[in-house]
Amino acid sequence: MKTTRIDWPEHYIRGRGFRWLGGDEKKLIVEHAPAHEGGRALDVGCGRGEMSVYLASLGYEVDAVDLADAALARARTDHPDATVRWLRLDIERDDPAPLGSERYDLVVFRLSVAFLHDRTRVLHALGRRLREGSTVLVITPLVAHTSAEKRHIALDEDEISALTCGWTSVQRIAVGDLAALVLRGPCADTVATERSVPATGYAVAGALAVVTDEHGRVLLGWSKRGMWELPGGKIEGAEPLDGAGVRELAEETGLHATGATVVTILTDAAQGVPRLTAVIRIAGFTGTLTTAEPHRFTRWEWHDPHALGCLGPVFTPGAQALNAVWPGVIAGLPPVHSYPTANVGPRGAAGCRSTASPPTAASPPGPQAQA
Template sequence: MGAVALEVGCGRGELARHLAATGYRVDAVDYSPAAIAAAREETPATNSDGVGQIGTGTGTGTGTEAVADDSVVTYVHLDIERDALTALPHPAYDLITFRLSYAFVQDRTRVLHRLRERLRPGGALCVITPVADAVPPGKRGIALDEEEIALLAAGWDTAERHDADGLALLVLRGPLRTPVAYGNRGEPAPHALTGAGAVVTDEAGRVLLGRSVRGLWELPGGKNAGGESFVRAAVRELEEETGLRAEAADARLVAIVMDEVHGIPRVTAAVRIAAHSGTPVVREPELIQRWEWHEATDLQVLAGGLFVPSAHVLETVWPGSLPGLPPAHRHLVVEATPS
């Protein structure tokens, strides 16, 4: 088999057809049925003998069109965040591309982990994205800022960057599984350092983490209000930070973790929330840039750093998932069950 490429967010298929014309077999996916339909209409339908042919694709859509020589574009209606990647026509790729689509992926870190597992040895993942400084303030959602670009490039053996006309082109090769770094957000103001970390999972068992403005991943949670229990603090902070709603009856205190930061004792309650409703949104942008669902198996190689109290809470729920944590005293209250 020759070189195989995957384009994520193919739109009307311009890049997919260009890659096919250069010799790739191309799987072009998009979450929009209208985009896939338009791409198929604009792709000449010929086989390698020049005979018109439309075959059957895979995933939630159908349609295969040959474009030049023996190069073929297969258009597939697929939501790269929510649909199973087993729906992709090929198990591995020499090239994976995001053209102006990466910023629209909500759980981009998890998606990147899964896609880079499908790169053939020597393969490359390419992202073409607008840069935040080059777009109007009202269009920030279509672009990546420098911190996001640096996070995207982390965890690769080589990361090349080229800039032109407000766009950044990143060529990433050699995915690495480097241990996650642990960090703090700076010296706290003097106060009683007590708070709760809320462990919330989606229907697939993925845990919710926020990317903080201080450059670390962390759980929803925060300090107790006066006279407030750890459980109620976790439920309240979850809604205030993410918009997710939970009842105190569906939350339980799993453990108390004690460590110290800058010489000040710190107490963090690990609270497991078993049921919730809603969709996570950024409600405190001065603290959190975005929320993403993460696989528990990715935590120990999470690029971008993990807030230490959150790491201790996660280790309580998934023992052994985060080796090398800074020292702490952990006092179990109930058995953690991450299901």
């Protein structure tokens, strides 16, 4: 049965068991992230604190965070003499200010990353807190070695691909029936990527939805094609451009737009086929985010706009659409012709431009989502 965020305190209060820290995991730390004088480590989802105490024994100054007060209480009880700073913090939702501004040499997610929804965003945000050349270490169960009823605690190969995308260095190590991911360099350049199957027909017309949550984060899906994509797809028949974006958003994510505006139309070509892409800014939405088309997408995540240049492969029209809404966030994109609508830009200027680099006139970010 799935353990939810609300269930965690009860889980620890009842003293339910967790997997003990094994010798292979300890060896992994020593070999791939040895402590040095003054080294700092962050243990995310520390639970009862085994990993945190082991890191401290190696010489790390350790911050150990967990969202459950009961977990931290148990850690303090089990390790009363540990030189660890125990912090109650939901790393996905809370202000990270309690972590301070000093950088870390190691960030560890042991058996915890599967419980994060916006895994990519969280890992990249913590990666930016690392000293140069330092490490994020993820230790996770694999679906292939996990029973169906415990699917929620494990990652499959598509989820691992999404999690490791955008890192300069990725090393995967088998630790018994677990997988260890050694990640370094949290900002691999975003690369505009085309789908391997060429478009068919004389031309292709589509619509992409740019939707943000209450924090201004934009929704992207990791597709079965191995790239990040915006919600969207081909226009059906004579439907309006904004209607196509609204329809695709609902079909793919379960979210229902409460307002939509065509902010620009982009034209380019893919494998020699002309392509027209309408960029639809969603004003707000209702509903619950879900992976409504699991045959096409592995998962949907909310991403910080300022980190859009560090994602790895992004479907080319999606990358161009993001750059149309937030000019300059992604560098080195291929040429595209952009036709903003009359209500785009601070002065409402309309017009046509052909560009191989981000537009210079900033488009307004638009209203944030209302869930």
